[in-house]
């Protein structure tokens with residue numbers, strides 16, 4: 001599978017530089033090196049929470065939300081515990097499409113062993129340009145128990161992955177955290193990555209404090225009209241994502257890596273550049289520099305391609321140009337961001 005970096009090099013003629021690790025620091029590929037922690041000094045946050053008994057309380061609080069679902073800002077209010085469904089179409093039983101090592105994620109997540117991705121079926125955003133619509137819209141996948149989710153997490157660790165990467169977890173968070181209890185009892189000891197679309201409930205993200213070590217949210221739009229038009233009416237996306245990402249940043253801060261450059265903890269934000277600046281990239285990068293920190297890890301992604309129903313919208317019916325991507329990177333540099341994911345212009 002082609003990595004994001006290979007894509008950027010081929011499509012836009014922009015490449016990567018490898019910065020030799022400095023003492024106490026590791027390179028992101030561009031800009032400021034990442035702070036280093038010794039792997040032997042790192043313990044995933046969830047182990048402490050489990051020991052204190054707090055994890056069980058969080059599971060109970062999260063499962064309770066299913067009875068009148070407000071797991072995401074749509075606040076559908078349906079009783080998913082009784083098999084009612086809202087916008088995401090998921091019940092209170094999680095479905096998994098696949099679980100395997102992934103080597104196309106950001107470099108600090110991949111290392112040599114890969115990132116242990118578990119892809120959950122359905123999604124609360126339902127974007128018209130979804131690149132995984134069979135999984136996220138159609139719900140392809142198999143039902144799994146919470147315990148099976150836990151065993152999948154441990155399986156990722158056993159095959160040498162550096163982390164458990166929960167892809168599209170928002171609408172099934174109660175099952176995931178419940179499954180984590182099983183995983184801990186089986187010896188899970190690697191960071192959890194919460195890999196989401198950014199349309200998150202602040203209440204739920206607060207309940208994940210001390211459970212998640214690495215947050216990997218998208219920030220897709222800075223304009224609510226665009227979010228409403230292309231993501232099933234999610235007009236409050238910019239405000240909801242901003243509040244959730246600020247809370248993620250408060251919990252885990254900037255990325256910290258081990259001696260080999262593998263991420264242990266921190267916030268990494270993804271932003272997909274869209275045709276005609278639909279995503280509002282200029283405003284997004286300024287927001288990161290102003291409201292978070294210029295050293296926040298940001299991946300400006302150039303691989304937009306028209307998928308699913310994008311062909312119904314003329315502006316979404318093409319890939320972005322090299323000029324659009326280069327402009328996005330310039331905006332990020334002008335905003336003062338110092339940890340862009342491995343791209344140099």
Ligand code: SF4
Nearest residue numbers: 069072075076086088
């Ligand atoms: S998780 Fe699904 S059912 Fe719950 S509020 Fe969000 S879209 Fe609605």
